[in-house]
Amino acid sequence: MASQQLAKNFKQSVVAALWLSFLTMPLMVIRVDTVEKTITWRWMHLLWMLVGSFVLALVWYFLMDRRDRGGANDGNLNTEAAPSRFSIWLNNPRVARPLMAFGLLFAVAFPFLFSMYQTNILISALIYVVLGLGLNITVGLAGLLDLGYVAFYAVGAYAYALLNYHFHLGFWAVLPLGGILGAFFGILLGFPVLRLRGDYLAIVTLGFGEIVRLVLQNWDAFSFGPSGISNIARPGFFGVTYSVSQATTYIYYIMLAFVLLTIFVTARLKDSRIGRAWLALREDEIACQAMGIDNTKAKLLAFAMGATFAGFMGVVFAAKTTFINPASFTFMESAMILAIVVLGGMGSIPGVILGAFLLMLMPEYMRAFSQYRMLLFGATMIVVMVFRPQGLIKARRKIYKVNTKPAGQA
Amino acid sequence: MSEMNSAAVLAVRNMSMNFGGLRALSDVDLEVRAGEVVALIGPNGAGKTTFFNCITGIYTPTEGEILATARDGKTHRINGMRTNLVCELGMARTFQNIRLFPSMTALENVMIGRHCRTKEGIFGAIVRGPGTRREEQHVVDTSYHLLQKVGLEQVADEYASNLPYGAQRRLEIARALATEPFLLLLDEPAAGMNPQETLELKEMVIQIRHEFAVSVLLIEHDMKMVMSLSDRIYVMEYGRVISTGTPAEISADPQVIRAYLGEETDA
Amino acid sequence: MEYFLQLFFSGLSKGSVYALIALGYTMVYGIIELINFAHGEIYMIGAFTGLIVAGLLTALGWPALAILAIAVVVAMVYSGAYGYTVEKIAYKPLRNAPRLAPLISAIGMSIFLQNYVMLAQTPDFLPFPRLIPDLAFMQKYNSFLGTSDLLIIVTSIVVMAALNFFIKFTRMGKAMRATAQNRKMAMLVGVNVDQVISATFIIGSSLAAVGGVLIASHMGQINFYIGFIAGLKAFTAAVLGGIGSIPGAMLGGLVLGWTESFATGYVSSDYEDVFAFLLLVLILIFRPAGLLGKQRAQKV
Numbered sequence: 003m004a005s006q007q008l009a010k011n012f013k014q015s016v017v018a019a020l021w022l023s024f025l026t027m028p029l030m031v032i033r034v035d036t037v038e039k040t041i042t043w044r045w046m047h048l049l050w051m052l053v054g055s056f057v058l059a060l061v062w063y064f065l066m067d068r069r070d071r072g073g074a075n076d077g078n079l080n081t082e083a084a085p086s087r088f089s090i091w092l093n094n095p096r097v098a099r100p101l102m103a104f105g106l107l108f109a110v111a112f113p114f115l116f117s118m119y120q121t122n123i124l125i126s127a128l129i130y131v132v133l134g135l136g137l138n139i140t141v142g143l144a145g146l147l148d149l150g151y152v153a154f155y156a157v158g159a160y161a162y163a164l165l166n167y168h169f170h171l172g173f174w175a176v177l178p179l180g181g182i183l184g185a186f187f188g189i190l191l192g193f194p195v196l197r198l199r200g201d202y203l204a205i206v207t208l209g210f211g212e213i214v215r216l217v218l219q220n221w222d223a224f225s226f227g228p229s230g231i232s233n234i235a236r237p238g239f240f241g242v243t244y245s246v247s248q249a250t251t252y253i254y255y256i257m258l259a260f261v262l263l264t265i266f267v268t269a270r271l272k273d274s275r276i277g278r279a280w281l282a283l284r285e286d287e288i289a290c291q292a293m294g295i296d297n298t299k300a301k302l303l304a305f306a307m308g309a310t311f312a313g314f315m316g317v318v319f320a321a322k323t324t325f326i327n328p329a330s331f332t333f334m335e336s337a338m339i340l341a342i343v344v345l346g347g348m349g350s351i352p353g354v355i356l357g358a359f360l361l362m363l364m365p366e367y368m369r370a371f372s373q374y375r376m377l378l379f380g381a382t383m384i385v386v387m388v389f390r391p392q393g394l395i396k397a398r399r400k401i402y403k404v405n406t407k408p409a410g411q412a
Numbered sequence: 413m414s415e416m417n418s419a420a421v422l423a424v425r426n427m428s429m430n431f432g433g434l435r436a437l438s439d440v441d442l443e444v445r446a447g448e449v450v451a452l453i454g455p456n457g458a459g460k461t462t463f464f465n466c467i468t469g470i471y472t473p474t475e476g477e478i479l480a481t482a483r484d485g486k487t488h489r490i491n492g493m494r495t496n497l498v499c500e501l502g503m504a505r506t507f508q509n510i511r512l513f514p515s516m517t518a519l520e521n522v523m524i525g526r527h528c529r530t531k532e533g534i535f536g537a538i539v540r541g542p543g544t545r546r547e548e549q550h551v552v553d554t555s556y557h558l559l560q561k562v563g564l565e566q567v568a569d570e571y572a573s574n575l576p577y578g579a580q581r582r583l584e585i586a587r588a589l590a591t592e593p594f595l596l597l598l599d600e601p602a603a604g605m606n607p608q609e610t611l612e613l614k615e616m617v618i619q620i621r622h623e624f625a626v627s628v629l630l631i632e633h634d635m636k637m638v639m640s641l642s643d644r645i646y647v648m649e650y651g652r653v654i655s656t657g658t659p660a661e662i663s664a665d666p667q668v669i670r671a672y673l674g675e676e677t678d679a
Numbered sequence: 680m681e682y683f684l685q686l687f688f689s690g691l692s693k694g695s696v697y698a699l700i701a702l703g704y705t706m707v708y709g710i711i712e713l714i715n716f717a718h719g720e721i722y723m724i725g726a727f728t729g730l731i732v733a734g735l736l737t738a739l740g741w742p743a744l745a746i747l748a749i750a751v752v753v754a755m756v757y758s759g760a761y762g763y764t765v766e767k768i769a770y771k772p773l774r775n776a777p778r779l780a781p782l783i784s785a786i787g788m789s790i791f792l793q794n795y796v797m798l799a800q801t802p803d804f805l806p807f808p809r810l811i812p813d814l815a816f817m818q819k820y821n822s823f824l825g826t827s828d829l830l831i832i833v834t835s836i837v838v839m840a841a842l843n844f845f846i847k848f849t850r851m852g853k854a855m856r857a858t859a860q861n862r863k864m865a866m867l868v869g870v871n872v873d874q875v876i877s878a879t880f881i882i883g884s885s886l887a888a889v890g891g892v893l894i895a896s897h898m899g900q901i902n903f904y905i906g907f908i909a910g911l912k913a914f915t916a917a918v919l920g921g922i923g924s925i926p927g928a929m930l931g932g933l934v935l936g937w938t939e940s941f942a943t944g945y946v947s948s949d950y951e952d953v954f955a956f957l958l959l960v961l962i963l964i965f966r967p968a969g970l971l972g973k974q975r976a977q978k979v
Contacts, residue, residue, distance in 0.1 A: 036807065039738060387784040399516060405549065
């Protein structure tokens with residue numbers, strides 16, 4: 003039985019490998035230069051394609067069989083057979099608490115244990131944790147596929163850069179403003195897309211993100227165009243001057259505090275009246291409204307909350323790199339943040355954190371992979387959707403404690 | 413029945429609904445009085461669900477008046493009112509093709525119904541002060557109580573999508589009740605249920621009506637249930653009300669028999 | 680007047696290419712209600728395939744028009760094959776999943792294909808040979824209508840006429856229309872829906888390839904990123920015309936082409952792409968059904 007299956011998969015994989023090799027042959031093998039009139043043949047690539055696609059096809063068919071036999075992922079995310087041993091282990095408070103304490107201790111000690119270079123990388127990862135958690139509100143909880151999320155990030159970054167340039171406003175003065183501006187733009191975008199269905203909403207948000215980027219790129223008088231803004235001030239610390247490495251450590255702690263705050267806020271929101279309304283909105287818009295929830299308000303709130311975090315992070319980003327230009331805010335950035343949320347698990351806070359670390363740190367520490375980064379991101383999004391739509395860590399719903407004697411009646 | 417003379421909680425007058433050139437509802441008059449169970453019956457495609465959609469604000473009727481009298485005694489014209497406000501006013505519905513929130517637990521589904529009766533905001537949610545915690549606990553407790561009423565307390569923490577069909581229908585009713593309605597609108601609550609489940613459902617509706625003092629307007633195809641449960645019945649065909657009366661009157665009306673059984677050649 | 684005509688015809692040729700790509704979006708959406716995000720990349724792959732064929736045949740010394748014809752045909756075949764494969768990998772397994780799932784998968788596929796071409800070929804712009812010669816009789820119109828513009832317009836008209844014939848009169852075309860109206864019902868009366876979906880992807884993808892090769896030859900350079908913007912614009916065209924409607928896609932393409940052409944000609948050329956996106960946002964907000972689309976009542 004099993005061997006029969008294996009033979010079938012083997013045959014299918016051979017066919018798939020041949021087909022994919024045929025498909026990729028021209029692009030992988032041939033390279034032409036029509037000016038110099040030269041043609042380069044790279045036959046080795048074909049061999050790699052044959053072997054690589056065969057292996058991948060085997061894995062694909064194996065997973066496909068498992069999925070179809072389980073029948074679990076076909077639309078209904080809730081019929082998981084049993085939580086994995088790992089997640090049971092992770093959910094045990096006797097494991098989870100020391101683990102979290104250790105993680106926090108490690109995070110606090112990090113800048114003293116590792117180089118400034120490493121700290122910088124971690125700062126970036128932490129920024130993406132917050133961005134991921136912010137987008138998780140809009141996409142994961144409320145189910146509004148926002149593909150222009152990076153626009154809010156840009157709003158925060160440019161707010162700080164410009165206010166710093168023109169009025170010498172400091173980091174701490176602009177930080178709250180970044181959040182507020184983010185929320186404001188979130189609502190600005192939210193209003194027109196309120197009536198749109200899921201896929202149209204995705205496209206409009208994408209268009210919005212591109213418009214913001216194109217305006218920043220072309221409106222030289224306002225944004226200094228493609229060359230961007232440099233010499234942005236780092237965060238101030240009661241007027242004390244400090245070195246670059248001290249500044250890095252300082253920003254690191256700011257980010258660490260921010261991550262904790264974001265986790266706290268999003269966790270609280272998720273299990274609140276508003277969080278439940280977002281979930282209901284995601285699950286069934288019509289039923290949601292028919293049960294007395296104001297969809298308009300819930301959607302605007304989701305956009306605004308998500309955008310607020312992006313606005314904050316924009317300010318931090320500008321202060322960290324001291325230089326910004328429109329190239330930092332392309333659609334690929336939005337796609338990356340979306341990949342974090344999707345891989346981690348839509349709606350799941352630990353999932354999104356894990357997703358951010360995986361997707362941000364892996365390419366950094368596997369240099370050989372760094373040029374394949376976006377390729378892998380794209381592939382990840384497909385594979386996760388097909389085989390594990392709930393992501394790495396599935397969002398769990400809270401189990402409420404009931405006072406068995408009801409206090410009053412409805 | 414005894415409530416015959418009480419005031420109307422829902423009064424629909426001359427309501428029509430056009431979709432482009434198609435007239436889905438035509439001059440419909442309908443009334444539900446306080447405490448009544450009213451049934452809306454008719455062949456498939458007669459416009460019953462369209463009627464529900466019109467009175468709950470999903471569609472805006474082309475002509476006519478819909479007047480609803482809330483618990484506070486005030487009468488509102490609700491033509492084209494936003495769906496969530498209709499619900500907040502006190503008219504809660506279920507759906508013909510069950511619309512629960514599949515990846516939320518049964519308890520949470522009911523808690524959603526409490527949304528419009530509670531008011532915790534974003535800052536309350538983040539700070540979670542004593543007021544918020546009290547409100548949350550109250551929401552949980554009342555929701556659980558409602559699950560008990562429909563016999564689903566055992567599966568409170570199950571995902572709604574994992575419940576059997578009949579349980580999903582009852583969960584929808586509990587969710588609607590959580591919004592504290594004065595009028596409960598049930599769209600084919602017994603569809604897909606076996607006779608035993610249908611019987612239990614009927615008992616449940618009767619009990620709910622007394623305990624929560626709600627009026628009920630239901631669309632149903634199960635004639636046995638309709639006849640034994642309703643105070644009055646409206647019969648629709650091709651978007652019009654063709655007959656109305658008590659179950660006894662309706663079952664004797666030749667027009668109704670014709671609508672259901674087709675034209676008899678030698679009548 | 681000459682300036683106006685110049686803008687008119689450049690808008691027309693641009694618009695015809697948008698229309699060619701938009702057809703792929705609209706056909707796929709009509710049948711499986713999915714925005715095929717990777718469609719722009721299929722167009723880009725068509726252009727690259729065309730470049731490779733052109734490079735090989737130029738080395739053999741073939742005449743330009745013959746090269747163009749062969750490049751278009753090969754690009755159509757390859758893009759069609761890519762479209763077919765993309766559907767099988769990224770969309771078919773998700774046919775019963777919640778709506779967001781295939782959309783995210785499509786975005787992933789788009790990113791994947793872009794980076795695949797970037798890694799397999801080059802991140803830089805590649806020069807594309809001019810395969811469309813200047814014809815002698817076009818000399819006197821050259822001030823406002825180039826040969827390549829004319830060729831693009833004529834080819835697009837021919838291809839779209841052929842598509843219309845196919846949809847209206849062939850067996851597969853009828854099956855497609857049936858599936859678009861009601862997939863379940865089509866299945867019940869014996870239409871092989873899988874086959875119809877595959878055919879839709881293949882046809883839409885090959886149409887995009889025609890546009891890819893023609894525009895690449897017209898512009899003279901390509902890179903892995905051209906599909907993203909072109910795809911977005913073509914999607915705008917599809918929505919503008921009314922997504923799901925084939926004449927709508929053609930009309931939408933033309934309207935968008937002219938809008939861009941005149942706006943950049945008379946207003947400002949810096950914001951060419953902004954005009955398109957603005958148009959997209961405005962239509963979706965004020966007339967989401969598009970110019971020729973039908974407003975569908977929501978089922979409750």
